[in-house]
Amino acid sequence: KIAMSVLISLLLPLDPEGTLAWAKNLQNTQGREALLDTLFNSWSSQDPQGAFKALAQIDDIGIRNSLITTTLTNMASRDPAAALAALQSLPAGVQNMAFEKALFTTWGSGDPTSAVAAALAMPTNRMRTFAVTDVLKGWAQNDPKAALDWATNSPPFSVRSDAINIAVSSLAKQDPKAAMDYVMSVPYAMTRNDLMNEVATSWGQNDPAAALAWVDQFPSTPVHDSAIQSILGQLSQTDPKTAATYLSQITDP
Numbered sequence: 001k002i003a004m005s006v007l008i009s010l011l012l013p014l015d016p017e018g019t020l021a022w023a024k025n026l027q028n029t030q031g032r033e034a035l036l037d038t039l040f041n042s043w044s045s046q047d048p049q050g051a052f053k054a055l056a057q058i059d060d061i062g063i064r065n066s067l068i069t070t071t072l073t074n075m076a077s078r079d080p081a082a083a084l085a086a087l088q089s090l091p092a093g094v095q096n097m098a099f100e101k102a103l104f105t106t107w108g109s110g111d112p113t114s115a116v117a118a119a120l121a122m123p124t125n126r127m128r129t130f131a132v133t134d135v136l137k138g139w140a141q142n143d144p145k146a147a148l149d150w151a152t153n154s155p156p157f158s159v160r161s162d163a164i165n166i167a168v169s170s171l172a173k174q175d176p177k178a179a180m181d182y183v184m185s186v187p188y189a190m191t192r193n194d195l196m197n198e199v200a201t202s203w204g205q206n207d208p209a210a211a212l213a214w215v216d217q218f219p220s221t222p223v224h225d226s227a228i229q230s231i232l233g234q235l236s237q238t239d240p241k242t243a244a245t246y247l248s249q250i251t252d253p
Contacts, residue, residue: 016047017054020054020057048078068096080115112139140167150163165195
């Protein structure tokens, strides 16, 4: 494989189409597939648009679909907008929803402004909702406060709730006090309760004892009780003695 990679690195810049023709005519099936994978990985790293156009020359559907993922992944690392356009140009049966999801998440972590614009330009409401939430997942990992500010003030109503939940969840892992302050500022009780559960669950992954103390100050509601159960499940893995002590102090009214 190393020798093939070296050979391709020498031939590809000189004659990419000729290199492809040679690889396609290799008699050994397993060797041909490996060679094509190496070829398109190298080609799409140097010239993603040229490699994408050349995919039409691959007759085997299974091999072509695999090479599409390789090519679009390399394209996305350089130009996510071009990768999305290339993906959308494929027939419906070939379009890869998992790749689209990963594309928007990665794009959101690197350039959330253009990623959000692309997500909101998706052709259907369902596709916009999925794309925006995927962008927020990537964005919130890097800058949860900025993601939460956008989710609170900017998105269409249809995606606002999911966007806020994602941003609050990420913020709770990095800055639980800021997440708590945001939750307590929400004017609607139902939304506030849902977000409280989000904060408790995310915070509980890092500091379940502190999360439990925070949730326990609120009145008992179905959301409160669900949050307690989630945190106790996490606490029982890291500090079973504290979890057992808490459970022993619970008394029925």
